[in-house]
Amino acid sequence: KNEVEQSPQNLTAQEGEFITINCSYSVGISALHWLQQHPGGGIVSLFMLSSGKKKHGRLIATINIQEKHSSLHITASHPRDSAVYICAVLGLKETSGSRLTFGEGTQLTVNP
């Protein structure tokens, strides 16, 4: 079992739909990243959070530390949101040397 699990693996939506991507983890963490990767491209960090909720434009990320779960929401989705979304947890320094452990990613396709 992976330490970081994302669902769904693939998601297809129509433009304008509200999208949720989920991430569950099984290790102690100091923070959690949500990352975006376009085809053939580098990685863009969307959020880093360790508690509560963060919002940036149409993107919202939440985390529940007790439940070891985070969600990434996209409101009013657009075709340019099509990308792979990766959840990555920053391990505790004493157990993982503050390494990032990545989920497998969620491939999002938004159709016009």
Next chain:
Amino acid sequence: DAMVIQNPRYQVTQFGKPVTLSCSQTLNHNVMYWYQQKSSQAPKLLFHYYDKDFNNEADTPDNFQSRRPNTSFCFLDIRSPGLGDAAMYLCATSWGAGQPQHFGDGTRLSIL
């Protein structure tokens, strides 16, 4: 403005011919990371520098080396690339351990 810059974006080399990938940063971050990402897989940490201290992951192949001549630059040297080394190579930086990581656009390496 790009803050973590990787050159080149695409690199083709021959089987067994040494190749060097470059990463530079304008953030003055202390930590620089090299990740390998194969198709449809999560990035895998190869090694990182905390200032001048080099930290190699236990399962990083011996033909992967790194140099950090100064704060701004870090190089990934592959001494004798094999076909299995074809991948996207991502550079990232952070202010310190446990801090948000900023990724470059990556270098896609092909082996002929």
